[in-house]
Amino acid sequence: MRRKLVVGNWKLNGNLARNKALLGEVRVGGFVEGVDIAVCPPFPYLQQAGDVLSGSGVLLGAQDVSAYQEGAYTGEVSGPMLVDLGCSYAIVGHSERRSLFGETDSRVASKVGAALAAGLTPIVCVGESHSQREHGEAEQVVAAQLESIVAAIDIKLLDRLVVAYEPVWAIGTGLTATPEQAQSMHVFIRRCLGRSGVDSDGVRILYGGSVNAGNAVQLFNEKDIDGALVGGASLVFDGFKAICEAASKASL
Numbered sequence: 001m002r003r004k005l006v007v008g009n010w011k012l013n014g015n016l017a018r019n020k021a022l023l024g025e026v027r028v029g030g031f032v033e034g035v036d037i038a039v040c041p042p043f044p045y046l047q048q049a050g051d052v053l054s055g056s057g058v059l060l061g062a063q064d065v066s067a068y069q070e071g072a073y074t075g076e077v078s079g080p081m082l083v084d085l086g087c088s089y090a091i092v093g094h095s096e097r098r099s100l101f102g103e104t105d106s107r108v109a110s111k112v113g114a115a116l117a118a119g120l121t122p123i124v125c126v127g128e129s130h131s132q133r134e135h136g137e138a139e140q141v142v143a144a145q146l147e148s149i150v151a152a153i154d155i156k157l158l159d160r161l162v163v164a165y166e167p168v169w170a171i172g173t174g175l176t177a178t179p180e181q182a183q184s185m186h187v188f189i190r191r192c193l194g195r196s197g198v199d200s201d202g203v204r205i206l207y208g209g210s211v212n213a214g215n216a217v218q219l220f221n222e223k224d225i226d227g228a229l230v231g232g233a234s235l236v237f238d239g240f241k242a243i244c245e246a247a248s249k250a251s252l
């Protein structure tokens with residue numbers, strides 16, 4: 001059975017004082033039985049988060065990773081640097097990076113390769129826009145996003161991947177994919193990876209998009225929903241904790 005994983009993506013939020021309070025709560029109460037839990041603060045706060053969370057069982061992730069290891073790449077943060085700071089995970093190809101910062105499928109694939117080479121677990125985000133879903137293109141869009149990764153990377157490494165299905169129309173909107181919609185896409189993603197030769201049974205596929213304490217239980221009860229990538233609700237401890245507990249309950 002795949003162990004559930006709940007990841008808080010803080011996005012561009014926080015400051016030293018607010019983080020101290022939230023991380024303190026996560027440190028004391030964030031660990032729950034049977035679930036991997038991680039938080040992804042902005043780069044400048046990774047050290048702070050690593051210090052506070054050290055020994056708590058809650059893991060650390062970054063919101064992005066450079067495709068490059070080192071050198072003249074101003075503004076980039078590499079996989080080895082993230083490992084140095086104690087990161088286990090790196091989110092790659094979030095839809096906000098794709099749409100606002102011009103990340104292409106091939107750039108995302110390079111970043112996945114760099115993360116794997118550094119020993120990080122990439123959390124690769126895929127998902128369709130509202131109009132793509134309306135036009136019946138959701139599966140085609142997600143398949144193409146996955147294909148660029150499997151085409152670029154040694155298949156044997158890809159069972160280490162975590163995939164996050166984040167329909168763009170559900171991010172920060174309060175609209176959530178129904179458990180059935182999400183389950184159906186998760187099965188499709190697993191099948192796509194399997195067809196490409198990835199040992200996909202063990203690949204964790206998270207759902208992301210307006211996950212909260214009220215909808216997490218139903219989502220986690222679906223067989224192929226292996227956890228969540230949580231945005232807004234990860235910034236308030238009680239909400240995040242409730243999502244982690246829902247994952248724990250669904251694992252029993």
Ligand code: 13P
Binds near residue numbers: 094173
């Ligand atoms: P929200 O949970 O705020 O909808 O954000 C989802 C997300 O983008 C997580 O990466």
